Amino acid sequence: xxxxxxxxxxxxxxxxxxxxxxxxxxxxxxxxxxxxxxxxxxxxxxxxxxxxxxxxxxxxxxxxxxxxxxxxxxxxxxxxxxxxxxxxxxxxxxxxxxxxxxxxxxxxxxxxxxxxxxxxxxxxxxxxxxxxxxxxxxxxxxxxxxxxxxxxxxxxxxxxxxxxxxxxxxxxxxxxxxxxxxxxxxxxxxxxxxxxxxxxxxxxxxxxxxxxxxxxxxxxxxxxxxxxxxxxxxxxxxxxxxxxxxxxxxxxxxxxxxxxxxxxxxxxxxxxxxxxxxxxxxxxxxxxxxxxxxxxxxxxxxxxxxxxxxxxxxxxxxxxxxxx
Amino acid sequence: xxxxxxxxxxxxxxxxxxxxxxxxxxxxxxxxxxxxxxxxxxxxxxxxxxxxxxxxxxxxxxxxxxxxxxxxxxxxxxxxxxxxxxxxxxxxxxxxxxxxxxxxxxxxxxxxxxxxxxxxxxxxxxxxxxxxxxxxxxxxxxxxxxxxxxxxxxxxxxxxxxxxxxxxxxxxxxxxxxxxxxxxxxxxxxxxxxxxxxxxxxxxxxxxxxxxxxxxxxxxxxxxxxxxxxxxxxxxxxxxxxxxxxxxxxxxxxxxxxxxxxxxxxxxxxxxxxxxxxxxxxxxxxxxxxxxxxxxxxxxxxxxxxxxxxxxxxxxxxxxxxxxxxxx
Numbered sequence: 001x002x003x004x005x006x007x008x009x010x011x012x013x014x015x016x017x018x019x020x021x022x023x024x025x026x027x028x029x030x031x032x033x034x035x036x037x038x039x040x041x042x043x044x045x046x047x048x049x050x051x052x053x054x055x056x057x058x059x060x061x062x063x064x065x066x067x068x069x070x071x072x073x074x075x076x077x078x079x080x081x082x083x084x085x086x087x088x089x090x091x092x093x094x095x096x097x098x099x100x101x102x103x104x105x106x107x108x109x110x111x112x113x114x115x116x117x118x119x120x121x122x123x124x125x126x127x128x129x130x131x132x133x134x135x136x137x138x139x140x141x142x143x144x145x146x147x148x149x150x151x152x153x154x155x156x157x158x159x160x161x162x163x164x165x166x167x168x169x170x171x172x173x174x175x176x177x178x179x180x181x182x183x184x185x186x187x188x189x190x191x192x193x194x195x196x197x198x199x200x201x202x203x204x205x206x207x208x209x210x211x212x213x214x215x216x217x218x219x220x221x222x223x224x225x226x227x228x229x230x231x232x233x234x235x236x237x238x239x240x241x242x243x244x245x246x247x248x249x250x251x252x253x254x255x256x257x258x259x260x261x262x263x264x265x266x267x268x269x270x271x272x273x274x275x276x277x278x279x280x281x282x283x284x285x286x287x288x289x290x291x292x293x294x295x296x297x298x299x300x301x302x303x304x305x306x307x308x309x310x311x312x313x314x315x316x317x318x319x320x321x322x323x324x
Numbered sequence: 325x326x327x328x329x330x331x332x333x334x335x336x337x338x339x340x341x342x343x344x345x346x347x348x349x350x351x352x353x354x355x356x357x358x359x360x361x362x363x364x365x366x367x368x369x370x371x372x373x374x375x376x377x378x379x380x381x382x383x384x385x386x387x388x389x390x391x392x393x394x395x396x397x398x399x400x401x402x403x404x405x406x407x408x409x410x411x412x413x414x415x416x417x418x419x420x421x422x423x424x425x426x427x428x429x430x431x432x433x434x435x436x437x438x439x440x441x442x443x444x445x446x447x448x449x450x451x452x453x454x455x456x457x458x459x460x461x462x463x464x465x466x467x468x469x470x471x472x473x474x475x476x477x478x479x480x481x482x483x484x485x486x487x488x489x490x491x492x493x494x495x496x497x498x499x500x501x502x503x504x505x506x507x508x509x510x511x512x513x514x515x516x517x518x519x520x521x522x523x524x525x526x527x528x529x530x531x532x533x534x535x536x537x538x539x540x541x542x543x544x545x546x547x548x549x550x551x552x553x554x555x556x557x558x559x560x561x562x563x564x565x566x567x568x569x570x571x572x573x574x575x576x577x578x579x580x581x582x583x584x585x586x587x588x589x590x591x592x593x594x595x596x597x598x599x600x601x602x603x604x605x606x607x608x609x610x611x612x613x614x615x616x617x618x619x620x621x622x623x624x625x626x627x628x629x630x631x632x633x634x635x636x637x638x639x640x641x642x643x644x645x646x647x648x649x650x651x652x
Contacts, residue, residue, distance in 0.1 A: 055536055061449075082540070090538035097536070102529035107551050107627060116547075117537040150627040166537070 003030040004174050004206045005054065005093075010068030012049050012058060014277075021277040023049040025230040027068075028304075029208075031174065036200065036207040038217035038238075040253070041227035044274050047210045048098065050227075051176045054208070055095055056085050072174070090117040094167040095176040099183055100159035104151040110162050111137065111147025118169045136165040140195060157188035164192070168199055175200065175207045181216065193220060214257060218242060226250050229275050229285040232304075236311035246313040248290045248321065284316065292321045325630065328623065332616055343608045344396070344601075348389050351597045358406050358595035379406070392601070402605075403598035407591070412602045416584060420606065423576070423583035426499060427569045430507035434564060438511045439554075442518025446553075447545060449523060457515060464512035469571060473505040473578045491581040502579045506571060510564035517560045522553040555626050562618030566611030 012024040024046040031037050039047050052058050054070055056077055070077040072093065077085065094117075097103040105113060115133035118124060124132070134144035140161040151159055160180065167175060180196060181189040197220055200207055209220055217224055218238065225235040226249065234247040245251060252270035272289040275281055281288055287297040297316055304312040307319065315321075359375045360367075367375075376382040380391060395401045402412040441461075445454040464472075480501065481489035491498040525531065526549050534544040576585035584603050591599035623629045 057532060057535055086538045086540055088538070089536055095536045097529060097533060099529060103533050105530040105534070105548050105552070107555070107625070108548070116534075116539070120538055120543075152628050163533075166533070 003032050004072065005029075005031040005208075006069075006071040007050070007054070008069050008071075010050065010053055010070065011066040012046075012053055012063060013066055014063045016062065016278070019278040022280060023063075023230055023277055024053065025280075027227075027230070027232055029225055029232065029235075031206050031208055032223075034204050034206055035223060036209055036221045038221035038224045039208060039210045039227055040212060040214060040217055040224060042212060042274050044277070045227040046230040046277075047227055048178055049230075051095060051178050051208060051210055054174075054176060055089060055093060056080070057089075057095075087121070090172075091121040091170045092172055093174045093176065094170070094172040096163055096167045096178060096180045098179045100156055100163050101183065103163050104159060106151055108150070109147065110149055110151060110154070111144075113151075114147070114162065114166050114169055117166065121170050132169065133165075136169050137162070139168075139199070140165045141191075157184050157192065160184055160188075160192055161195070164196065164199075168203065168205075171203050172205060175205045176210070177207060178210045179212075180209075181213075182211070189216075196220070214242075214253060226253070229280055230277060231285060231314060232312075233286065233314045234312065235304075236308070240308060240311040244308070244311070246307055246311075246318040246321075247286075247315050248292050249286050252289075284314075292317055325623070329620055332619060336612055336616060339612055340605075340609055343612075344393065344605055345389065347601055347604045347608075348392060349385075351600050352385060352388075354592070354595065356595045358597055361595045362406055396605075402602040405591075405599050406596045407594045407599070412598045415599065416587065416602060416606070419582060419584045419587050422581060423569065423572050423585060424610070426502050426506060426572060426575075426581065426583065427565065429499070429503045430510065430568045431561065431565045433503060433507045434510040434514055434568075435561065437507075438514035438518060439557075441511075442515045442557075443522055443545065443550070443553075445515070446519045446522030446526065447541075454519075457519075461512040461515045464508045465516070467508070469505055469509055470574050470578060472508050473501070473575055476501050476505055477578070489579065491576075491579045498579070499581075502572075502575050502581050505578075506568050506575045509571070510568055514557065514560055514564060518553065518557050521556045522549065525549045525553040528552070551625065555622060558618050558622050558625075559615075562615050565614050566607075569607055569610060 007027055007029040010024055010027040010029075011022070014021040014023055027046075027050055029037070029039075029050070039050065041047050049058065049063075053065065053068075054072075054077065056070075058065065065078060068078065072088070075084075077088070080088070104110070111130060111133045114136050115126070115129035118132045119126060119129040122129070130147075134147055137144050137147050142158055142161055142165075146154075151162070154162065160183065164180065167177075175196075177196065181192050184192060193216060196207075199205070207220075209217065211217060221238055223235070223237055224241040225232045226241070226247065227233070228249050234241065234245060234250050241250065245254065249270070252268070255268035256270060270289055275285060275288070281298075283296075283298040283300055284290070284293070284302050287293040290297065294317070300316060302314045302316045302318075304314050305318055306312050359372055359379065359381060363371060363375060373382070380388060383391075392403070395403060402416075404410065405412045405415055408415055441457050445457040448454050477489045480487045487501055488498045489501075491502055526545070531544055531548060534548045535541075539547065572581075572583060573585035573588055575581070576583045577589055580586065584606065588600065588603045590596075591603070
């Protein structure tokens with residue numbers, strides 16, 4: 001199965017007043033056709049930065065791509081000109097942003113915001129684009145008549161649906177969903193997820209789903225990549241990660257969610273905090289928080305090791321500690 | 325929406341009344357006596373008494389104010405000018421046109437220059453262009469406009485001889501300098517304000533959304549940022565417009581423009597109460613109307629404000645009779 005998107009060795013830095021933040025470090029990721037990949041990690045792990053890099057929307061006043069290729073259908077997105085990127089953004093690759101409250105323009109009618117991408121990419125007349133926008137609204141379960149309204153007249157869940165409709169207007173090949181359900185309450189969350197899944201199946205879209213919720217990943221994704229301190233530390237098929245995780249950080253993530261089958265009195269959160277991307281610890285970035293760290297972990301930075309076909313782990317002790 | 329407009333117009337009435345009362349009191353507190361000014365140095369006690377009676381200045385302050393308000397509201401009469409002995413409004417009619425024309429032109433000039441400059445310096449933040457615009461606008465905001473006007477006269481009128489120094493001479497060309505000098509401060513202030521409001525808007529999430537849709541940088545600015553950035557600028561432009569009209573007093577005197585500003589100074593010198601009052605009231609009513617218009621226009625542009633007032637109107641419609649009965 002061919003891959004739609006192939007990221008290799010992507011590094012992104014942000015220059016701030018207090019130093020250089022290494023937000024994304026040597027990320028390799030590939031997304032197969034019609035596949036869904038979950039990108040999981042704590043806040044600040046570099047998930048959103050990775051997605052924005054795919055869109056080439058990193059704010060270059062502060063940010064900088066220091067290395068990497070992002071291959072999309074034979075083109076390296078990093079090398080494309082702005083005008084070429086504009087043809088891809090919103091049409092071939094589109095993004096659902098994290099916070100529906102601020103993602104929509106407050107002074108433009110909802111239907112016009114949806115119609116906009118259709119109008120510029122399909123070169124349709126405004127009237128046709130508007131019909132399409134109304135269809136999209138109906139598709140995400142909002143009565144077409146409400147397109148006349150402005151974002152402030154919508155509830156959070158409905159705004160998120162509008163954002164999704166906006167992202168799907170031009171039937172993109174790749175959808176980057178950045179925490180599409182985080183801002184929503186649980187009942188709406190499942191509705192929105194069902195809708196994304198349904199639309200994805202119908203339109204044959206590949207998806208990168210960014211989340212910190214492993215439950216959502218289990219429901220929606222085929223493959224999973226776990227991100228920590230700007231690196232992917234474990235990647236593999238859904239089953240491999242959920243049933244046979246090898247990285248101590250992944251272990252920590254699973255321990256910090258309640259289980260229905262096992263009896264646990266207390267959840268086991270991972271001690272400590274995500275390291276400051278301006279001062280990443282040497283060796284394995286996870287060693288200060290790792291219960292299994294040995295002296296070698298403090299000096300040697302682990303490479304990705306394939307423990308099973310398609311299952312990669314970035315840990316020196318991946319074959320000893322959690323191996324089953 | 326109509327309710328909002330009507331209620332805003334109703335609120336104007338007490339504001340205007342307050343302005344009239346304050347200005348009226350201030351004019352009576354001015355040192356000097358209009359009767360003496362008119363009579364000159366040789367007059368008898370009887371002449372003085374007769375004159376004060378004719379001008380109504382012998383009555384108590386409150387009665388004078390009552391008469392003034394009665395004439396103004398019922399007869400739309402600003403009284404007779406003490407110096408020209410003609411109705412004040414007739415004296416002012418042509419001057420009003422001149423002042424408002426210069427004010428409107430200055431305000432248009434402000435919009436035409438400040439809006440593009442503000443956008444460019446925000447979009448090209450920290451570029452040479454941005455620093456240049458910032459430097460110039462800070463300079464312009466710091467220099468008093470009468471000084472700028474005098475320098476312009478020295479340069480354009482005396483040295484280069486391109487433009488007349490007196491507005492009354494030389495037709496439309498005489499109005500170029502007054503319009504420009506009147507606008508310098510507003511241009512500077514509005515540019516700064518628009519720059520910061522634009523900077524705020526371009527870093528909003530919806531701008532990123534617009535880029536993610538495949539819009540070009542120019543389209544995101546024009547279609548998405550501009551409307552949001554101009555919303556907070558409208559009230560600034562409104563206040564600038566009233567400030568320009570108020571500031572015309574200085575500029576009109578420098579360029580001898582036959583407008584209300586130069587008339588105001590003459591009338592103060594001549595203790596011409598009625599004219600002073602009329603000019604001050606006209607200028608303040610004008611400012612209030614401009615601010616009202618700005619509010620209404622913003623409400624129309626910003627769907628959030630519009631919705632707020634629309635819904636407020638609906639809520640109030642029901643208990644209205646109750647409110648009247650309870651004495652509100």
